[in-house]
Amino acid sequence: MTNKQKFTEGFKFGKTQATYSNSKLAGPKVPQGSQAARGSYSSSLGPTFAGNEPSSESPLLVLLGLGRYFKNYKVRLGIVLGLLFTEIIVYSAIPFSFKFLIDEALIGKNETVLYITGALLIGGTILITAAGTVRDYLYNWVSARAIRDMREELFIHLQRVNLDFYANTRLGDVLSRFSTDLTALENAVLALIPWGISPLLEAIFGTALLFALDWKLGAIATLIWPITFLGPVFFSTRSTAASYERKIEEAKVLTAVEESISAQNLIRVYDLDGSFWEKFKGNCEKLFHVSLRLGLTNSYLERSASGGILLLQAVLLISGAWFAFHGMVSVGALAAFLPPFLNLSYSLLYVSQYFPTMNQASGSARRILEILRTPTFESEGGERPFAPSELQNxxxxxxxxxxxxxxxxxxxxxxxxxxxxxxxxxxxxxxxxxxxxxxxxxxxxxxxxxxxxxxxxxxxxxxxxxxxxxxxxxxxxxxxxxxxxxxxxxxxxxxxxxxxxxxxxxxxxxxxxxxxxxxxxxxxxxxxxxxxxxxxxxxxxxxxxxxxxxxxxxxxxxxxxxxxxxxxxxxxxxxxxxxxxxxxxxxxxxxxxxxxxxxxxxxxxxxxxxxxxxxxxxxxxxxxx
Ligand SMILES: Nc1ncnc2c1ncn2[C@@H]1O[C@H](COP(=O)(O)OP(=O)(O)OP(=O)(O)O)[C@@H](O)[C@H]1O
CATH class of the missing domain: 3.40.50.300 (P-loop containing nucleotide triphosphate hydrolases)
Known part of the structure; x- marks a missing residue:
């Protein structure tokens, strides 16, 4: 399809991907490309934008607004999810092997169980690796395509908005939507599976598994859920607001750079470099303050979750040992219980660390949607059925x-x-x-x-x-x-x-x-x-x-x-x-x-x-x- 066709026949969406290893060896830390986050409309942008006011929409809902870019890739996404489930089921089943190995094979002296469990472990590992590789490829592909489609539609839309839009919009602000906003979105999309969906599913399976292993310990372990999410939910609004402000300040810095480059002749002849420098320094100072606030809020958000998780780990270790000491759970069950519990902890820690990325991406999604919702001249004019090829009269x-x-x-x-x-x-x-x-x-x-x-x-x-x-x-x-x-x-x-x-x-x-x-x-x-x-x-x-x-x-x-x-x-x-x-x-x-x-x-x-x-x-x- 040519660009002209896209203009006249409407744009069709495509899709994207993500490429983070699911390995937890490096410790949980969500990739944070741009810190930029949430919708930022400076009042000077004028009334041509679809929405200038801070939104009360939840960050998640705003992000879902861009879900349509993934629709064309439903089949691939379905395969990705299928593979993900397979991986998680196999992954979650591995701890059962410890129970069999200890209780049946070692204590029960059953060598056949030892061989079968070993074979299943090796087979499961191969399956997880193969499924993960295919999933990584497909998801990277889908994510990259969705972001590409978004970028293209944004560009095409900008060719069609009312000219008034440009009279009221700062160039730096529009450019920042292509750079920092799309990058923030891309980071969030790429991190969604390894840092969001995958650990969340693992946590759900892990919790079920803990109950299956021992309902008493399982019940204590479920406390980890509210402890993990309390902080992120509490700090999310502030994090989103700080991200929003940061975006505005970032756009101002970009505009200042763009203006100082375009007006070099004027700046030199009128000796304006001093005042431009002062203005730029002021912009940078404001950006510094808001970035610091954003960074601190995000770090409180993450620490509140990780602190709670560590505390619960200590409580559970002690109570587990106490149960075992008094013969209320078997040693094998306790040994089988601890690895999935630690896994559950780390999974939830991952999810909690995805919050800042999601908040930032949500702000960026809002800024991108604001442009996409800006009326185009053609759309305002409604149907345009006539296409004359010649002026007759x-x-x-x-x-x-x-x-x-x-x-x-x-x-x-x-x-x-x-x-x-x-x-x-x-x-x-x-x-x-x-x-x-x-x-x-x-x-x-x-x-x-x-x-x-x-x-x-x-x-x-x-x-x-x-x-x-x-x-x-x-x-x-x-x-x-x-x-x-x-x-x-x-x-x-x-x-x-x-x-x-x-x-x-x-x-x-x-x-x-x-x-x-x-x-x-x-x-x-x-x-x-x-x-x-x-x-x-x-x-x-x-x-x-x-x-x-x-x-x-x-x-x-x-x-x-x-x-x-x-x-x-x-x-x-x-x-x-x-x-x-x-x-x-x-x-x-x-x-x-x-x-x-x-x-x-x-x-x-x-x-x-x-x-x-x-x-x-x-x-x-x-x-x-
Ligand atoms: N996007 C805009 N928003 C607000 N006012 C505008 C905008 N564009 C033009 N104007 C104003 O509308 C008036 C008419 O502008 P226009 O460019 O049509 O004038 P013109 O007769 O072509 O002027 P000139 O001969 O100086 O080019 C001017 O007062 C101008 O300041």
């Missing part, structure tokens, strides 16, 4: 009203008809809402009142991929990718041949410049085009729009960074390209208006005809330019 903006959140009205009854094959110029002061109008034509926003139609079809009924396939656009903020200039142009139409890309560059008046570069079209544009001037970037962006040979060409201040001569040449090129093409240019410059079929002015949120193309200076004054 016109695009109409009818009584369009719109206001960005927290702003006064930006558009206040905009009416405009853009007829097929015409050249429309929208003039207006800076901030008047010209780019906003283009976003409506691109189907990227919906008006609060009024409508935008394409050949009479409401924009929200038109599939965005179909709409965008008709459009070429030069955005006001030119963005170039860190790849060759040729590739940057071909982004407009990935199947364009190099010759077609070069032809587009010629039309955009940038071919000569590119050809003169040592590496020509293979020159790397640099991060966000940092190796090129503003005007050069703008012309490459124009070439990228032209290589699509679009029916509709949208230009947002597309010549603002050009010198008058180059701008005049490009305007001339646009004249040549007008045939059969619909062009909309928004600008606050008055050059090239005479060539346009209609010129309108955006003022006070409405469009008015341009007063007098014949006398630009008078007109400019009239419209406040």
């Amino acid at each position: 016109s695009i109409k903006l009818e009584d369009l009203h719109f206001r960005y959140k927290g702003r006064t009205k930006n558009l206040n009854g905009v009416n405009l008809e853009i007829k097929k094959g015409t050249y429309t110029v929208i003039l207006g002061q800076s901030g008047s809402g010209k780019s906003t109008i283009l976003k409506f034509i691109l189907g990227m926003m919906e008006p609060s009142q009024g409508k935008v139609t394409l050949d009479g079809i409401a924009m929200e009924k038109i599939r965005l991929d179909a709409l965008h396939s008709m459009i070429g656009i030069v955005f006001q903020d030119t963005f170039l990718f860190h790849t060759s200039i040729l590739e940057n142009i071909r982004m407009g139409r990935p199947d364009a041949t190099p010759e077609e890309a070069i032809e587009a560059a010629k039309l955009a008046e940038i071919h000569e410049f590119i050809s003169a570069l040592p590496d020509g079209y293979e020159t790397i544009a640099g991060d966000k085009g940092s190796k090129l001037s503003g005007g050069e970037k703008q012309r490459i962006a124009l070439a990228r729009a032209l290589v699509r040979n679009p029916q509709i060409l949208l230009l947002d201040e597309a010549t603002s960074a050009l010198d008058p001569i180059t701008e005049a040449r490009i305007l001339k090129t646009l004249q040549k390209l007008r045939e059969g093409r619909t062009i909309v240019s928004v600008t606050h410059r008055l050059t090239g208006l005479h060539a346009a079929d209609q010129v309108v002015v955006l003022k006070n949120g409405t469009l008015e005809p341009y007063p007098s193309p014949e006398n630009d200076s008078l007109s400019a004054a009239a419209i406040g330019l």
